[in-house]
Amino acid sequence: MKKMRAIRNIRLCTKDCLCLYVCPTGASDTENGQIDATKCIGCGMCVQSCPSHALSLVPYEYPAQQVKEPAMIDDLHRLISSKSKQESAMRYLKQHQQDPIIMQLAQAIETSNRVMAEDLAREAGYMLPQSQNTHTLLQMIIETVDDENIKKMAKELVKLLPVND
Ligand code: SF4
Numbered sequence: 001m002k003k004m005r006a007i008r009n010i011r012l013c014t015k016d017c018l019c020l021y022v023c024p025t026g027a028s029d030t031e032n033g034q035i036d037a038t039k040c041i042g043c044g045m046c047v048q049s050c051p052s053h054a055l056s057l058v059p060y061e062y063p064a065q066q067v068k069e070p071a072m073i074d075d076l077h078r079l080i081s082s083k084s085k086q087e088s089a090m091r092y093l094k095q096h097q098q099d100p101i102i103m104q105l106a107q108a109i110e111t112s113n114r115v116m117a118e119d120l121a122r123e124a125g126y127m128l129p130q131s132q133n134t135h136t137l138l139q140m141i142i143e144t145v146d147d148e149n150i151k152k153m154a155k156e157l158v159k160l161l162p163v164n165d
């Protein structure tokens, strides 16, 4: 059974197309942004060739997560909330400023708070595909979102990613 497969972050991909030339199986498609998982053999050639760091290898089976103490999760949630508020404050400042230097500074602080909040969310057990938190979120999407395509994707993810806390 294959252990790894490549994924592409389309926000980073500049369509330089080096991955197309090195992929031995033709799994990489830059037109639709997808990597065909049925063709990908997880060799990692595309990851090494990508100048934009847009490609990564991910495992088919994720290891169990470390158990975190509830007090630590509470603290992480508080920090996430604080970073999120700072991000919003900087967005507001950016939108109501004329001075280009302050706008740039606000943008930098906004982005940095977003990145820190995402890191903290990962630490708290969110955003990890194998976590119960992620499954609870997907379940909520299935039950509450109207868009049928999003529902379908959420259902497929629940099937593909068994909980491994
Ligand atoms: S090599 Fe990287 S940047 Fe170029 S097309 Fe492939 S994923 Fe995109």
Ligand code: SF4
Pocket: 005, 006, 022, 023, 024, 025, 026, 027, 028, 035, 039, 040, 041, 042, 043, 044, 045, 046, 047
């Ligand atoms: S990991 Fe190998 S097979 Fe999979 S898309 Fe990249 S180059 Fe192709």
